[in-house]
Amino acid sequence: MLNREKSTACFERACRTIPGGVNSPARAFGAVGGEPLIMQRGEGQYLYDIDGNRLLDYVGSWGPHILGHGHPAVTGAIEDALRNRGTSFGAPTELETELAELVVDAVPSIEMVRMVNSGTEATMSAIRLARGFTGRNVVIKFAGCYHGHVDSLLVQAGSGALTHGVPSSPGVPAGCTADTIALEYNNLDELAETFEKRGDEIACIILEPVVGNMGVVAPQPGFLEGCRDLCTKHDALLIFDEVMTGFRLAYGGAQERFGVTPDLTTLGKIIGGGLPVGAYGGRADVMKTVSPTGPVYQAGTLSGNPLAMASGIATLRTLKDTNPYPQLEQTTATLVEGLRNAAAEADIPHSVAQVGSMFTLFFNPDPVTSFTVSARNDTDRFARYFQGMLNRGVYLPCSQFEANFVSAKHTDDDIAATITAARETLAELQQG
The missing domain is CATH 3.90.1150.10 (Aspartate Aminotransferase, domain 1)
Known part of the structure; x- marks a missing residue:
């Protein structure tokens, strides 16, 4: 004991x-x-x-x-940033661009990326961006996939393809989840039926390409490909929540491993090497809709701070070099x-x-x-x-x-x- x-x-x-x-x-x-x-x-x-x-x-x-706790390349980069750079400026630094370039180079779907401070912030921002880009409101998620404590995604599974999400936490107004549809993971028929009935209202699908929040659940053969095809057919965006799988299942994440390319990707965890970091990125035409180049607003005072960026850069470089x-x-x-x-x-x-x-x-x-x-x-x-x-x-x-x-x-x-x-x-x- x-x-x-x-x-x-x-x-x-x-x-x-x-x-x-x-x-x-x-x-x-x-x-x-x-x-x-x-x-x-x-x-x-x-x-x-x-x-x-x-x-x-x-x-x-x-x-x-x-890489394990306290990897010397990561701790050394954090120490250097703390001693020689600082903690946060609320102004751009070169380290932000350096980490962004590593992410763009690694992840197949990402042409541009915005740094944030957590996985929840990344998914929240990606959902807003998908709605703003498409001009639609409805979001499809899957029961058992967790995308952070975002109001619109804290929903229980519906009993059928057209069942709206029910808030699964007090404090989440029903209106926040009225445009969220929760379906069964790996059920492509249910998803296709939903698109057939409401395809012109659907802004996006968001899913974990490998689920880690109901235990590890792998996509069945053809499921991710089916999600991709349905989004393409109905002009909706496909969002892979790779907060957990990004740089974990392969250097380019689950999308590299399975060969399916989403429109947007959310990242976190490994890209900060243990410090609080999130990111969302994807097609350049979609990402240019984000403020200040576009009308979809998102901001964060501590986003891209030197400590987190240095930790992420060291982690990604080590993963790339050591494979x-x-x-x-x-x-x-x-x-x-x-x-x-x-x-x-x-x-x-x-x-x-x-x-x-x-x-x-x-x-x-x-x-x-x-x-x-x-x-x-x-x-x-x-x-x-x-x-x-x-x-x-x-x-x-x-x-x-x-x-x-x-x-x-x-x-x-x-x-x-x-x-x-x-x-x-x-x-x-x-x-x-």
């Missing part, structure tokens, strides 16, 4: 001044029970909490740390095979999903292709699995509905240790 004395005391202190003791609900342990550990530092593939526990990390700050993607995929495949075997040995119903260095062990016997299937996951069993792995020094996302991430720092020994921990934990679950 882990020593949690200091974490418990610190969390109790946090709860007195911070709602729920956390600054993002994804960090709370509500789905798995207990209280979150309070982290002190990260190093390579490890996290260290304030009680001195060393944890093998498969969260990676929810995706950004593909860790083949090894990341192989390392993840070895881990996934070990988890699959461990669950089978314990005779626990399961399925495992992997795309690149993202993976999820589902406590569900059926392959997860949509939110409808993912909603049948055995979340109680996952909670026990999470706690068992944590007590064995393996830090996983604290929800069955989140992706796990492998970094370039994870070694063969780390993978073997993780598989051993999983085998022991799953055996305990079966006995219990």
Whole structure:
């Protein structure tokens, strides 16, 4: 068992001044029970909490740390920017252009890009841009795809192709979601029917090309291509939310991996190397609609600040120079095979999903292709699995509905240790 004395005391202190003791609900342990550990530092593939526990990390700050925590090229770039440049000016810097050029060079769909401060800000801005460019209001999203806490996208899945979104959070007026249609991911027939009935009203589709927010869910063959074809046919824009998958599944993101080119792309996480950064970009004719060259307004005082830009540049350059993607995929495949075997040995119903260095062990016997299937996951069993792995020094996302991430720092020994921990934990679950 882990020593949690200091974490418990610190969390109790946090709860007195911070709602729920956390600054993002994804960090709370509500789905798995207990209280979150309070982290002190990260190093390579490890996290260290304030009680001195060393944890093998498969969260990676929810995706950004593909190079591991504290990579010297990244920390060195941040230190240089802090000492020799500054934190923020509210004025242009050369670093903004340098990162923009790296993004344009890497991502197939992006001809121009605007830096922002978070993935939520990126998706919010991309939706506004799509509506402004097309002169239409209706947005299609898919149940289980999370695009940040944007009012118009915080909706539950509709029961049919023409069902309007219902706000899934208090504080979101019904009017904000009246023009949002939520459909089933990987259901191309439902999407085609919706376009047939309302194609001249639809501004865009926004989706995660590989979903990471109901566990890892891959697109079925032909689904992304079908989305592309329907948008082209009906003069709507296709938006890939690559906040999670960008520079994670390939240097050019999921669109490079699957060979499908959207009109707009949102980015975050890895392009900041662990600092708060987002971006949206795409076709030049669409992006020129953004202020100050066009009428669609979007602004941000801290957008493109030197620290975030320096961190992003160092991260992208390192990824381009070292090309860790083949090894990341192989390392993840070895881990996934070990988890699959461990669950089978314990005779626990399961399925495992992997795309690149993202993976999820589902406590569900059926392959997860949509939110409808993912909603049948055995979340109680996952909670026990999470706690068992944590007590064995393996830090996983604290929800069955989140992706796990492998970094370039994870070694063969780390993978073997993780598989051993999983085998022991799953055996305990079966006995219990």
